[in-house]
Amino acid sequence: MHNPFIQIAGSKRSLHVQVAREIARKILSGEAAQNEIIPSEMVLCEQFSVSRTALREAIKLLTSKGLLESKPKVGTRVKSRENWNFLDAQLLDWVIDLGDNEVVYQEFLALRKAIEPEAAALAAKNATAQQRILLSATFQQMDYISKNFDAQKWMEVDMEFHRLVFLSTGNSFYLPFANVLCTMFRSFISHSSEKGGTCIGEHRAIYSAIMAGDADKAREANAILLKNTNHRLPTSN
Amino acid sequence: MHNPFIQIAGSKRSLHVQVAREIARKILSGEAAQNEIIPSEMVLCEQFSVSRTALREAIKLLTSKGLLESKPKVGTRVKSRENWNFLDAQLLDWVIDLGDNEVVYQEFLALRKAIEPEAAALAAKNATAQQRILLSATFQQMDYISKNFDAQKWMEVDMEFHRLVFLSTGNSFYLPFANVLCTMFRSFISHSSEKGGTCIGEHRAIYSAIMAGDADKAREANAILLKNTNHRLPTSN
DNA sequence: TCAAGGTTTATTATAGGATAAATATAAATG
DNA sequence: CATTTATATTTATCCTATAATAAACCTTGA
Structure with a gap:
């Protein structure tokens, strides 16, 4: 029927x-x-x-x-x-399904550049003990995978790392970005790893600053990471 | 029934x-x-x-x-x-109705500090001709109201100004902030005007930079405005 | 002619009941 | 013990009927 x-x-x-x-x-x-x-x-x-x-x-x-x-x-x-609430993960899924996602990816990058450094700074200040443990465990995985590289696994752990940063801000308005980020990462697997591989050094800088509670350094480190991020989708070939 | x-x-x-x-x-x-x-x-x-x-x-x-x-x-x-999608205007309304909004206001301010300077920079780059006309008209109203002060009218035009900045970014992900901002402004009328009155000078700096297409100056000017914004709710008396 | 006010009509809003599908739990089976 | 089957409970979907809403269309009186 x-x-x-x-x-x-x-x-x-x-x-x-x-x-x-x-x-x-x-x-x-x-x-x-x-x-x-x-x-x-x-x-x-x-x-x-x-x-x-x-x-x-x-x-x-x-x-x-x-x-x-x-x-x-x-x-x-x-x-x-x-x-239209583009910061809704389900709506974003529908947008991505339209194809023609070069623009979406560029716009998302412009959003990350604004929001992620500040999120890292907030996480440095506000992350709970439990969140620091989670972040620590996740970074250890990143470190391992960067040495035994696997693109799929790297994407997952990279996504989890940045997701945890948003969840650790202690700010309600930053929470929704966690799901938006996951949706984008899963949709653009080929982009989730930054230019020149895993950028493990840049991630370490963010991680260390957050664990040390150094908001300014965390913000700066996350800004640097995003500067090194790819700015174009690869042609599909 | x-x-x-x-x-x-x-x-x-x-x-x-x-x-x-x-x-x-x-x-x-x-x-x-x-x-x-x-x-x-x-x-x-x-x-x-x-x-x-x-x-x-x-x-x-x-x-x-x-x-x-x-x-x-x-x-x-x-x-x-x-x-929970706190970047949904309707959900935000429900949150506000709970009362105890000092925390919500602080968190919102932390969001604005991250997102608004970058939005202003994007608007400087991407605002359409029509959007520049709207922004111009709105700023003229701000200028007038700052000289013939009326708290309610100032709130409305202040809100409209920042709303237009988000809409002028040309970035889908920045659009939802327009409605979130409006919801917050309308709910915290007493806060919509910045410390020491209308901050017309700071707004003029943002406006001029956007109209001139100077992204860096727009970002800087908006950051300065937010630095001057109240950080506490007034006691209700 | 025209304006005020009531009537019709198209559309969504709500109600309420029946059947289907999904799935956790319990029972049966090998 | 593991694996399958049956059962019960809950949401999912369908269906029909009635209410509320508001636009469009008539009056009707000046």
């Missing part, structure tokens, strides 16, 4: 997420214009071959992320791009 | 948002512990005196923001704090 296309495209996820993903694709790609009224519930139910329940849950999901807005009698409107 | 308490507390919002808000309050306040399984749909329907439809939409809303996760047979679990 369900649309087989959706079943394939969305694989394991629940139905309303699959529908949401498809509508999100149309919005993010511009196929559905901003401020446009999308078809009514009944029409969309037929298009996707799902019940009103599933469709409405999909619309609610997109509304929550700033993509849509519904009103009785008026319909459901695509909100303008300013309202 | 509905719970009158909810009707009053949530005023105009749709029913599922009112329910979501109430559940969010319990989670954010810690009344519902992290990783805890909340009562089943049927129980919650009775507690809130709403239909399963409304309750499930509420749960879906909270799931979208990282507060909950549902599985058949298992139930609905409160996710750990690391997954």
